[in-house]
Every structure is written in C-alpha cells, then in structure tokens.
Amino acid sequence: MEVKGSTPQAGMKDYRFFVDPVSSLPPYFSESLKYGFTGFMSRIGLGFNAFDNDEEALRYLQNEWGDFFVTFTPAMRNNKFFVLDDLQKESPVSYPEQNAAYLPLPAFGQVGAPVFGGDINKFCRHILTGKPIPGLSKKYWNSMFTPHAVIAYTDNFDGRLGDAILFAPLEGNAFDKEVISEGGAYFSTENSGRIGYKVLHFSDDSLESHVVRCRHSPLWFVSEDSLGDLISDIQELPNDGDVLSLYGIKFDESVVIDNIGHTESDEDKENLEGVSDVLDDTPVFESFDNAENIFLDRLSLLAKAKGLLYHERDLLNFHISVKSARLTILAGLSGMGKSQLVRLYGEALGLPPERVLMVPVRPSWMDDSDILGYADTTQMVYRAADTGISELLLDAEKHQDKLYMICFDEMNLARAEHYFAQFISVLEKEGTPRIRLYNPTLQGRLYNGQVYPAEISIGKNVIFVGTVNVDESTYHFSDKILDRANVLTLHRERFSEWRCGEIDKVPEIEEISASVFDTFRVYGNLELTDRELAFLDDLNRAFEESHIQCGIGFRVARQIDAYLKNIPTDYDFDREEGLDCQMVQRILTKLRGSSQQLHALIHVSDQGEAEGSLLQVFDRYKDLSDFIESRKLLSLKAQELKLYDYTI
Template sequence: MLEEKGLLNISEKEIGSSEPVQDSEKDNLIEINEEEEFLKKFQQITRSEEFNLFYDEKDLFNFHTSLKVGSLVILAGLSGTGKSKLVRAYSKAMQLDEGQLNFVSVRPFWEDDSDLLGYPDTINSVYRPGDSGLTDALIEAGKNRDKLYLICFDEMNLARVEHYFSQFLSVLEMDADIRNIRLYNKDLEKRFYNSDQYPATISIGKNVLFVGTVNLDESTYHFSDKVLDRANVISLNILPFTGMYADAPRKNENVPKDRISYDTYSKFRNSKFGHQLQERELDFLWKLHQVITKSNKNIGVGWRIVNQINEYLQNLPNFGPLGRDEAFDSQVVQRVLTKIRGSEEQLSNLLGVYGSPTGEVKESKLIAVFDEFSDVSSFDRSRKDVQEKAKEISLHGYTI
C-alpha cells in the first residue's frame, strides 16, 4: 500500500522488523559504550571554559545523529550564538588535527563551483585550486580514508548555495564508490603539469562530513528547495543564561585523549539500536504530504526526504535524552516544514490563523494532522514552528 503511494522504497521486511540482530550482544554493547562515551565528552567540551556553549543536550544528539547520516547539516540561529564553535567542539571531541578540520569562509561573489574548487588554466597548462583550501582538503581525505575530515562552510548562505555547491548537492546522496567531484575535463589531464596533484576528478568518501552555518537576515540568501531537500537544517535552542558561569567546568576538564578514527565513527553509523519507519509514521508522512500539496503542488514530502528520515531514525542512539518521538518531530521540522514558505494567500489555510495576544493558531490543517497522529509524537517542535510561520504571515503577509 505504501509503495503505491510512491513515498518510500523500503521493503516490508525492513519496516518494523522484529528479526534478531545478527551482531553479537557483546559487540553491540562495545559500540554503544564507545558512542555514549563520545557524546558525554562532546557535551563536556561544549560546556568547558574554552567553548562555554550552553545548548540543549537534545540538540547535541540531534546534531551528531544528523552528521552520521552523511548528508549536509546546516546550523541555523542567531548571530553570535556559537554555531561555528559548536563545530569546533565536535572536532575536538573527535580529536581531529588541524588538517582534518577545515573552515571555508563563503564569499558573497561566488557564482559557481569554480569559485570554491578552482579552475583549469589552459593557457599555462595547470589546474589552479581555489583559495578556500577545500580541493586540497578533499584530496588529502581521499588519500587517508582511515581518518575523519570535517568541512564547515561558515556563513554558507552569503552566496547562493545551489550555485557554488551544486556538484556536492548531487554527489552527497550517492553511494560512496561513485561520489566524485569533477575539477575539469579529463581530456585536459595529460596536458596539465600538475595533474598528478590535481586529477580531473576527486572522490568524496564517507570519511568527510559537511556542515554549514547560516544567519537568516537581510544580508544573506534563502535556501532553495533543492538545498532543503538534501540538508538537515537545525535551529539551535539556547538554554537560559541563569547559572551559565557558575556551573562552567574548569579549563581542559574531561578532554578526550583518544582520536576517533573513521573505523570507530563508522561503527556509530547505521546501528542496530534504532528502528526503521513504522507503518503509523509512514501514514503520517503520507497524510502530511497530501495536506501540503493541496496548498502548493510544488512542495511536499518526497521519497528522498522519507528515506533520509528513515536513515536518521536508524542512526538514532538508544540512550540519551532524545527519544524516538522527539527525534521524529525534529525531522518533520528539519526536513519538511523548512520548505513551507510563501504568501498569506497561499498558506493561510495550511498554517491557520494566528490569534494575538494569546498566540493560539486556529483552523490549521497542519496542526489537525499533528492532532490526528498524536500517538506518534506530541509534535511540540512542529507545532511551535507552525505557530511562528502563522505569526509571520499575520504580521508581514508572508513567511520565509
């Protein structure tokens, strides 16, 4: 039935499977302990004097799980809230060296991937890499598949992401053995003096993690649906400032000594801890898709999003503060509701009517779906997101 709806390419055997895990219980326990220890260290580092970040622990688990899935992760939030520092803290938890963590400062004038990667200089018969350093980092990562590499695009939306990042958007959803970025035409390879250093194509292994930080203001571009279809957009919640300095740990307290290798990190991925999407969750996504497409046929819940939500839930640790119901709710916000934007005329029936000063949203088709499937999740984050969008429409006549 669900396959006829065209949403998901998952066999019935995989959905809600109750078959026993093939790995030994001892191996599973070791993997759980390693990941749990890593996440404890990650949280401790964020709270350390060096970083002094006070994010909700659920957001840290969400960030970690999103990275494990292997797609692009985008951190959104107020300027000055430590989005870039969070990436550095994650890098420190993994004990990456200087060459394994690469920050790419996005420039407003970037128009295509040659601004990011570089270009072939046919006059002088050389390839000239971009000054971002990304090309060299990716080549190094390809030579060291046993190491993890973390690439962060700082202020990612200063230029249009779908332009300068176009190759990556297509490649990141492919299998590891065919994830290749083309630097130039292969026919030029024999002519270039530095083709040994810069071949025509470079591969992007699963040992490379991609993160972007964004500020949503008048100086930046908003994401296209092509980007949102392929990214987990996480809006970070800041904890109350009360006790922020009183409870701060000492400098360098509980800093990990062991570097996380790619082999160790890969054991965190696709764990047997979580479960695939259940029938009730799939029914919810289908109903959500139907409701959204009635308002705008160009947006909805595509098969790509459903499969990526499924993979996220598979990778969700079975320990910690982030339960499955909250994780599913977060994925609805990060993968579906981010695409709902437009004018009051388009979206008023979908989002509902915002009531001031109570903030109550009435006659919302989205909230009606959340109510119908309250056994799946309370959808607290989704409800809040719908409320914010309804408020924007009430004040400005549109939501972005």
C-alpha cells in the same frame, strides 16, 4: 612488458606501457576489442620527460615494478582500449606463477589492525546473519563476481589463534551473492547454507607460496590451482559465531579496544566511572558498542569545560544529523555559537585543526571553480582555489581511515545552488561519489595533473556542515538544498545557567578514526512503521489540497528514516522527539509564502490561536509524537503571516 613513447603535447614526452592481467575481467570487457591493458608512466608518480628513450623507461619499470603484484581498476575508452587507472604497487612476489590465473578474495582488516578491533566473534555473527561488514567498497569489488571465500584479519592472542580466518560456504564453491552498499559488504550463501571457517597462519609456507596479500587494497589473490588447498579442511562455523571460546579465549574479559583498533590488557587501563574519571583519564573505548556513548559524554563535557552553553538536545540532534546525512546546516541568530559548535565537534572527535576546515563563504562566489579551482588551459596547469578544499579532499582520499570536516561558514552569503551545485548532486549518491575538478581528458596534459587529478572520491570520512544567518544580507535556500540537508536551529539558553555549567578541567582527547565513527552509523532497509508512513501521506495530502509547491519526496522519507534509526540509546532523546525534529528540519523549513497561499495549512484563528490542516494532521497522529517543536514553529509562522502577510 613493453614501452612506447607518447607525445601528448609539443615538448612533453610520456611513455605508454602494456601489461596483461592475471585475474578475471568483468564479462562486458570481453565484448570489446582487445588491445591489452595500457597505462602512462606520468600517472604512476613520474612526470613528463622523465626518460631519454623507451629503453630507459622500460628498465625503470622492470627495476621498480617488475617483482611486484600490482592492482588497478580496469576501464574502457571508445570500446577499444583497456586503460590502467589508479595503478597500485601491492606486494613483492618472489614466486611468480607466470601462466596462473588469480582469484580475488575480500580481506577485512589488516596486520596490526584486525577487523572489529579483534572481535572476530562479531565478524562471525555478521557473516552468519547477513549483517554488513565495513571495509569493502565498489572500488575494489565488482558485483558481477561472487567470492569463493572471505578473509578476516584477527588478533592472534599471543599465539592462541592464527593471523587470519578464512570463511567459505560448506556447500558450493562460492558465496551465492554479495552486495556492496553504504553499510559495507553483505554476503549470503545459497539457500542459507552453512558456512565454514579455517584459521590461517602467515608462517605457513604453502600459504605464502600461492597467496598474494595486498598491502593497500582489501584483497587477497590466490592462484586458481591453489584455491582447493586453501579452503580444504574448513570446519563448520558455530551457530552463535563464538570461535574464540573454542580456542580458550574470552574476548570481553581479556582485552579492551581503543579507537584505532589496538588492544591493551585490562591492567593497563582504569575503568571509566562517572564524570570525574572521564575528565581525569583519557577515554578508552572498551568496545565499539559503547564508543558512541563515550564520545557523546566527551562532547558534552568538553562544551562545559570550555564554558560553552549548548542545550543537550542540540548536541544530540547535531550528532545524529552528522552521522545520518551528508550535509548538516546550523541556523540561528548571529553569535549563537554555530561555528563554535562545528569546531567543538571536531575537537571532541580528536581531529587536529588542519583536518577541520572552516571556509568563510564570499558573496562573489558564482560556481564551483570559486571553491575548488580550475584548469588553466593557457598555461596548462591546474590552479586550486585558496579555500583549501581541494587539498583537504585529496588528503581525505589518501587517508580514508581519518575523519575530516569541512564547514561552509555563513553558507548563504552567496547562492549555494551555484557554487555548491556539484556537491549537491554528488553527495546524495550511494557508494563513494566523485567530485570533478576538471575534464579528465586534460589530466595527462596538465603540468600538475599528478598532484591534482581530474576527479576526487568523497568517502564517508568527510563530514560536510554549513552555518547560516537569516538577515537582509543573505540568500534563502531553495528546495534543492533543503531536500538534501538537515537544517538545525540552535535553542537560545539562559545566561543564568552559563557559569554553573563550567568545568575547570578539559578532558583529554583521543582521535576517533573513520572506521570507529562508521560504527556509530546504523544502516539497513526502510524501518518507518506503517503508522509513520500514513502520517507522511497525510502531510502530503494536506500540501496537495492547499495547492502549494511543497511536499515530502522519497528522498526526504529515506533521510527521515536514516535519522530515526540513528538515534542513540541511553539518552533522553527518543524516536518521538526525533520525528518532531525531522518535521522541523526536513519539512517545515520549506513552508513559506503568502497568507493567501498558506491559509489552509496554517493561520491565526479569531481567538488568536494557530490552526490549520497541518496542525490537524499532528493531532491525528499524536500517538507518534507530541510535535512540540513543530507546533511552536507553526505558531510562529502563523503569527508572521498575520503581521506581515508572508513567512519565510
């Protein structure tokens, strides 16, 4: 290890260090000039001017980092330098194999928090059938590499099973390919070949001698020379994925799973039977499969217990939108309970108030510096905005298994296209998008650059919501916003139903982790039927023939598909109603203009009824949905056109 002093600015002393990697690099790195990996001590938790000289800095590195296995994301600058980013101290290594090459293995779960809450059979079924496995992002795995094996932490069931299970192809020396997407990691073998497994015990000296188990990253590293021993003696995985029964374990009968992955015996928990039990006892997620139903029941009961009057359909619609889209906007009359619904949802998730951020929008906001902050290059300091958004996003980045909510209250008091512009662009990206606070070249020069990095990753654990009122004091959203959001309008309930819906006792709440919430989501390929696709084509044709700037793009079609596949079962809300909701929330929100522009699409007939090409399309596809809400909205717009010659 070598250290050299660096002076990024007068009066500021930093120290650059150089290291050599022990694992393989992506192929494109080998094409650049090699000067070794370099990093700055100001980026590993130390400020500037931390040491008097190079020797003191080197001693610190050797004492604090010398005996640790370290991970980082490699990067190139100007095709010359490999720069250390996000340096992470993982595990102490008392057996360094100085000249050994280490191979990474994806590892799902961790000690004390096994994958899928200890249901290793579910993991087996996923890897056998090619279903996604949550827990591995593109940050930790490069698609140019295919893993030789995959690790899953498991419950050892009082010593009847090991601490982890290794999975590897029985034919070939690595998986054929892997894909990292929003749903998780997909693994496949060549020609759908067989997969083997091997139970691992951390007490095994040979395992501990040649394998590094990362504490913070979902990875193991095994020395290349020891890989053969690690995957030796693997057995073929049963076709049904039921490994537990081979060890005399019946998972469903022996344990229940709570929302943070702990296991408890059935004797320790009472069964949930009916509403009264849910109210009297803390809800217990018996498995990830029914966790969503328990949460939705809790949401409804909590609303009634607080004397809040929401239509059950609105609660379901809001939940489906939140889990299937990155941005949900609640619209409606002032005082309808839009902001309260956001707080209620956060409370039902079990989130503490500090992780549900309500941001009152100000009319003066012009760009994202008003909500995030800016780099003061005169004083060389980052000045965060007083909204608290930057701090919450930083906290969410550090605690990715915790859920966070950000609500832009009265979002259209200022032009969202201006102050929310960066979020609009970033949130539609797949994987883990990043929000930029300032130019990355300034990070090493700002006094608080360690506290406020140049960029923050936005994970799926952050939920974005907005509320809007439509009146003379607000701005209308452009299609840029409407294309990227579900816009829900709350139904107005009858006051006569208010008191009869109240429940005296508020249910006890357990926090739902981000990993459990992610199991509510359904990912996968496009599932819109041919009939539904034809319906969207006919709607586009109607828009084209009317010569207005409105239509359905591929982005909106994918979002409609995501919404429909995320509709929960066991509730009085089916795909037909979901399609109707999506017409109102995704497409008809953009229908605005003068009566002359929209006459072919919608108008009032001589008999006083709404008619037009859009209603004709709904009639032709009544087998898909009755389109009740869509017809109501079109009728309202037709009346607005007749009265005011314009509709918004």
